[in-house]
Structure formats: C-alpha cells, structure tokens
Amino acid sequence: MKNMKKNKKTAAKLITAGVIGGAIALGGNVAYDQLNQTTGTTVVSNNSGSTKVAEVSYKVSSDTTKAISKVSDAVVSVINYQKSTSSGNSLDDYFGHSQKSEEKTDGDSETAAGEGSGVIYKKDGNTAYVVTNNHVVDGASSLEVMLSNGEKVKGTLVGKDAYSDLAVIKISSKKVSTIAEFGDSSKLTVGEPAIAIGSPLGSEYANSATEGIVSSTSRKVVMKNDSNETVNVNAIQTDAAINPGNSGGALINIQGQVIGINSSKITMTGSSASDVSVEGMGFAIPSNDVVEIINKLEKDGEIKRPALGVQMVDLTGLDSSYQEELKLPEEVTTGVVIVSVQSGLPADTAGLKKYDVITKIGNTKVTTSTELQSALYKYSIGDSMKVTYYHEGKEKTTTVKLDQSSDKLKFDDKDSDE
Numbered sequence: 001m002k003n004m005k006k007n008k009k010t011a012a013k014l015i016t017a018g019v020i021g022g023a024i025a026l027g028g029n030v031a032y033d034q035l036n037q038t039t040g041t042t043v044v045s046n047n048s049g050s051t052k053v054a055e056v057s058y059k060v061s062s063d064t065t066k067a068i069s070k071v072s073d074a075v076v077s078v079i080n081y082q083k084s085t086s087s088g089n090s091l092d093d094y095f096g097h098s099q100k101s102e103e104k105t106d107g108d109s110e111t112a113a114g115e116g117s118g119v120i121y122k123k124d125g126n127t128a129y130v131v132t133n134n135h136v137v138d139g140a141s142s143l144e145v146m147l148s149n150g151e152k153v154k155g156t157l158v159g160k161d162a163y164s165d166l167a168v169i170k171i172s173s174k175k176v177s178t179i180a181e182f183g184d185s186s187k188l189t190v191g192e193p194a195i196a197i198g199s200p201l202g203s204e205y206a207n208s209a210t211e212g213i214v215s216s217t218s219r220k221v222v223m224k225n226d227s228n229e230t231v232n233v234n235a236i237q238t239d240a241a242i243n244p245g246n247s248g249g250a251l252i253n254i255q256g257q258v259i260g261i262n263s264s265k266i267t268m269t270g271s272s273a274s275d276v277s278v279e280g281m282g283f284a285i286p287s288n289d290v291v292e293i294i295n296k297l298e299k300d301g302e303i304k305r306p307a308l309g310v311q312m313v314d315l316t317g318l319d320s321s322y323q324e325e326l327k328l329p330e331e332v333t334t335g336v337v338i339v340s341v342q343s344g345l346p347a348d349t350a351g352l353k354k355y356d357v358i359t360k361i362g363n364t365k366v367t368t369s370t371e372l373q374s375a376l377y378k379y380s381i382g383d384s385m386k387v388t389y390y391h392e393g394k395e396k397t398t399t400v401k402l403d404q405s406s407d408k409l410k411f412d413d414k415d416s417d418e
Helices: 022-038 063-074 091-095 287-300 320-325 346-350 369-376
Strands: 012-016 075-083 110-124 127-132 142-146 152-161 166-172 193-198 208-224 230-238 250-252 258-269 282-286 310-314 336-341 357-361 384-391 394-401
Touching: 063 075, 063 110, 063 193, 063 208, 063 250, 075 127, 110 193, 110 258, 127 287, 142 166, 152 287, 166 287, 193 230, 193 258, 208 258, 208 282, 230 258, 230 369, 258 287, 282 287, 310 369, 336 346, 336 369, 346 394, 357 369
Parallel strands: none
Antiparallel strands: 012 258, 075 110, 075 142, 110 127, 127 166, 142 152, 152 166, 193 208, 193 250, 208 230, 230 282, 250 258, 258 282, 310 336, 336 357, 357 384, 384 394
16 A cells, blocks of 8 residues: 555646746747738828828727726736846856846846736735735745836735735835726626736736636636645636736726636646647636635735645545555545544544545545645634544544644655645
8 A cells, every 4th residue: 555556647737827937038029029020001092092091090998998997007017036046157147147037237146037917906005015926926036016107116025825826015005006906706607708917928018918708717726836836726717818927917807807816727638648739728816715815915924724634645546456455335436545644733633544535524525635625724723623534444533623734744755745
C-alpha cells in the first residue's frame, strides 16, 4: 500500500490568464506594428473621380457601451516587480537597460516580472482598494498600479490567498475617480451578456474590452499555481475573450456591475498525444465569493483555514489490487484514502488512521480530495466537524475538533494534504 498510484491523466489543461512578461509584450508590439503597415483607411469615391473619406458622424450608444463606460475607469493594470537575478555581466546590465523587462526608475535591483489587471472596488479616506488575482502578485518585491488614465501609483499588498486565487492591494485614493460595484453572481443566467475588461498582453493594451455570454454559472476549476499551491474555484465560465494579462480584471454584466474576477482559461484538452486546441473557455471567480474573501483579507491580511492533518489520495485513482486491500463493501466505489496522519493534528486526535477511507464531511458526500478540501474549508477554526469513513471495511463516524490551522501541516511529498 505504500506505493499507491494515482491516475495521471488530466481532462483539460488550464492556465492562469494573468501574468504577462516583458518578452511576450514585446511580441505584441511587433504584431501591432505590422498591422498598422497593412491596414488602410476606408474611403469612398465621388462623381468627379477623386477619392475622399466619407464624412459621416454618428455616436453609438448601447447597453454594452454604457456598461463598459460605467466601470472601465475602475479597471487598472497591476505590475509585479521582483528582485533582479541578473549576473551583472551583460551590456544591458552595465548600462542599466534591458529589452526583456522594464526596470523601476527608483533603483536597479528590481525589474517588471509580469503584468496583470485589477479592479478598484473601495475608497476609504486616503486609501483605495484593488482586487486582483494571487498569481498576479505572487513573488512580488513591490507592486505598481497603472490607473485608467495611464498614471502609475505605488501599490501595497494587503493580503493574498492562493486557494481562492485572490489578493487585495491598497493605493492612494487621491487620483481615483471611479469605484466598481459588485453584482450578485448567484442570480446569473446562462446566455446573458458578459464583458471582460482588463490588460491583455500587459498595460500597453489596458482597458481592453471583449464581449461574450455567461456560458455556465458553476464550473469546478482546480489547478496548481507556480508555487505548487492548490487553486480551487467554483467559477463562472464565459466565452468573452480572456488572454494573458486579463487576470484580475473585471467580468461585468450588462448593468456594468462586476460579476466576477477573471482568472484562467482552458487552452487545450486531451492526452499529450491527442491534444485539441480550445477557444472561448475562460473562467472568472464569482463576485459573491470575491466579496467574502476580500473582506477577510482587508481585516486579517490572510485567510486562515482549518487543518484536518491527513495526506490523501482519491480512491478512484488507485489500482484495483490496492482497492481490494482496503476491504471496502462493493457499493463503496468513491472516497478519499488517508495515506498518512500527522501526529497531534485534529485527524490524529479524532482517531483517524492510515488507509481509512473518508466518504462524507458533515452531510456532504466527498468523492475526491478536492471535494474533501472544499467541504473542510466551509468550516472555521474552532468548529467541530463530523466525518464518515470506513476502517477495515466497516463504516464509522467521528467528530473532529478543528483546532489547528493549515499552516501547521508538515507533509513534504506531492499527494494532497489537509
């Protein structure tokens, strides 16, 4: 049982739609220059045979233009600066210039490692608050926020949370003119208009807007970020174009209310041998979840979640020979297998053992470690939680006192742990 194997196949390949680096942004510049060289002006011919521009003047006003106008000034670019790792032996380093990333003007120790988007959602005296994605600010030694008018201001990280992929930044409110309003994401309808606003390919294309529809109101999006932390979002799916740089930007409804914070997209699906490219499948964190998380981040700077204290694998990911060793009844085909229990943490105190199979958290059935984690995180530190599990083939229940936080976990390998 020590060498339990997990199923390595994945149905879809997800990427964060967020941090765009300098080299990719440069590629965007080249493409734009070529487009300018080959695009002409629309013209008409008059009776004398000469060609002139048609003198037609009109103003378009629609629900879409009104929605974008309402919120666009609250959408910003977020620039992530990190300590430079250059060796200092190139000509660019010697003269203080780099074609790969923009250096901060107040020193030569940091460079712009990536860019994403953000949304100003609150003003409180001299301070304004910006929500963005955790992966947009991850690893930053300092942050800069570019307002819709192109002005840049210093950003200070208030708090971030990898699991929900959200972060809050504060800036001076002196030059902030517009605050976004959150809509109720629980009342969304599949097929209603959805508009994404952000900075695809970086701040050069700030405040770009794309329109689509709400494709689904509830999609489970689970992935690992660059720091190997689990991101778990019950997301809004949309076909509004979302590209690198859009992460942290706004997904709005036709009333100009923010219904989600853009986070990720699927680029291809299938096994490595038969990958199929995918278009129009972007995901946003629902506004109701966003509000809950950012309120906690403002207050505490972090999200403290309870720890169960087990390392686990999905039952369905085990070979049949290993499943037989668990002595489960025939009707039990899904659940979460405990691979190890950390001494002194809640699971250990409650009597859970290695190779027990958890099937319920409270009244919620759990079939995967992701579902277990999601159910666990609905509780707060200090709560008591009922766990239904199988021990040597017999169903049992126990009450777990969740008196430890997840920062106490000390598992080192790559299986899921809680």
